[in-house]
Amino acid sequence: MTCDYLALAAPGVRTLQPYQPGKPESELRREYGLSHIVKLASNENPLGPSPRALAAVREALGELARYPDGNGFELKAALSAKLGLSMAMLTLGNGSNDVLELAARAFLTPEREAVFSEHAFAVYPIVTQAIGATARVAKAHPPEHPMPYGHDLEAMRALISDRTRIVFIANPNNPTGTWLKTAELEEFLSSIPESVIVVVDEAYGEYVEAEADCPNALRWHDRFPNLIVTRTFSKAYGLAGLRVGYAVSHPQIADLLNRVREPFNVNSLALVAAAAALDDVSHLERGRAVNRAGMRQLQDACRPLGLNWLPSIGNFLCVDVGRPGREIFLELLKRGVIVRPVDNYGLPRFLRISIGTQAENARLIEVLNAVLKS
Numbered sequence: 338m339t340c341d342y343l344a345l346a347a348p349g350v351r352t353l354q355p356y357q358p359g360k361p362e363s364e365l366r367r368e369y370g371l372s373h374i375v376k377l378a379s380n381e382n383p384l385g386p387s388p389r390a391l392a393a394v395r396e397a398l399g400e401l402a403r404y405p406d407g408n409g410f411e412l413k414a415a416l417s418a419k420l421g422l423s424m425a426m427l428t429l430g431n432g433s434n435d436v437l438e439l440a441a442r443a444f445l446t447p448e449r450e451a452v453f454s455e456h457a458f459a460v461y462p463i464v465t466q467a468i469g470a471t472a473r474v475a476k477a478h479p480p481e482h483p484m485p486y487g488h489d490l491e492a493m494r495a496l497i498s499d500r501t502r503i504v505f506i507a508n509p510n511n512p513t514g515t516w517l518k519t520a521e522l523e524e525f526l527s528s529i530p531e532s533v534i535v536v537v538d539e540a541y542g543e544y545v546e547a548e549a550d551c552p553n554a555l556r557w558h559d560r561f562p563n564l565i566v567t568r569t570f571s572k573a574y575g576l577a578g579l580r581v582g583y584a585v586s587h588p589q590i591a592d593l594l595n596r597v598r599e600p601f602n603v604n605s606l607a608l609v610a611a612a613a614a615l616d617d618v619s620h621l622e623r624g625r626a627v628n629r630a631g632m633r634q635l636q637d638a639c640r641p642l643g644l645n646w647l648p649s650i651g652n653f654l655c656v657d658v659g660r661p662g663r664e665i666f667l668e669l670l671k672r673g674v675i676v677r678p679v680d681n682y683g684l685p686r687f688l689r690i691s692i693g694t695q696a697e698n699a700r701l702i703e704v705l706n707a708v709l710k711s
């Protein structure tokens with residue numbers, strides 16, 4: 338090869354670090370020849386999708402030769418009814434990752450800036466840098482704060498300038514699990530110029546319990562036209578493999594997102610599965626109950642081991658293992674348990690553990706005990 342394609346790549350792409358996904362089970366099976374594997378690495382729903390979603394997928398298989406509905410009418414209608422807002426405010430995505438990227442493409446340029454926090458979801462720097470825009474990364478709360486490593490809205494506000502077009506906020510945040518309370522986020526939104534788009538990423542919104550005082554930002558669309566709220570079917574709805582999510586925004590912003598969207602960005606199986614999943618309230622409730630119980634199970638197991646964790650209202654717990662998390666991650670891997678090291682998020686002593694079924698959590702706890710005592 339005589340050509341250096343790295344040198345030819347777009348400047349932002351040249352230094353881009355690709356997203357590091359949770360290790361797939363199939364890879365571990367290949368590498369270690371293990372048969373029994375527990376994957377608690379990607380915040381998936383351990384119950385899987387609603388049976389109604391599976392039935393809808395089966396029914397749609399006969400139409401795979403056809404392009405999907407590029408406007409996603411049925412799913413938008415279902416979401417619109419469920420959320421009580423107009424279809425013109427909805428943008429569907431190939432996962433909510435897709436809509437985060439649409440927001441970046443619609444509003445960022447190499448001259449503009451995006452603001453987000455340290456330890457925030459890894460997709461924000463990727464979509465910002467891919468466009469060549471500048472990322473302004475705010476210091477997170479210190480470890481001794483009640484929301485350790487959580488978003489510090491004061492620090493984020495201080496980075497906003499005339500060049501800022503987007504602020505990315507994950508609420509609750511992944512991988513920390515920390516969240517912003519209603520009053521502080523509302524105050525932040527009130528203080529930001531309307532010319533700055535605020536993306537509130539609510540990928541874990543369905544897991545949030547009322548006591549947490551973590552707001553559902555959809556309620557603020559009337560007051561803040563610069564707000565984009567993103568949601569996904571990958572987490573609580575158990576449809577990560579199908580890739581479907583959505584954004585709720587002012588119709589003018591939705592129109593802009595639609596302009597940069599791939600014509601058929603959401604596949605036909607995802608469209609029908611998501612619509613069917615929305616109807617199955619009791620499946621969602623079962624998932625929430627499993628998550629609550631699993632969260633307690635995991636915390637009850639961490640306490641006697643002397644392990645601390647970050648406050649979390651998601652379906653995962655970020656645990657301080659008191660030594661390089663990657664070492665423990667590798668030891669767990671050898672024993673067939675996949676969790677997520679988060680050194681790449683600036684949290685080298687932590688492991689992010691997704692909440693699984695009772696049996697999966699028990700296996701993780703058993704293996705973690707063995708590794709920490711060896």
Ligand SMILES: *Cc1c(COP(=O)(O)O)cnc(C)c1O
Nearest residue numbers: 432433434458511540569571582
């Ligand atoms: C998992 C996750 C997403 C999105 O996932 P998709 O599968 O692309 O919908 C978005 N934001 C956060 C904070 C997440 O953890």
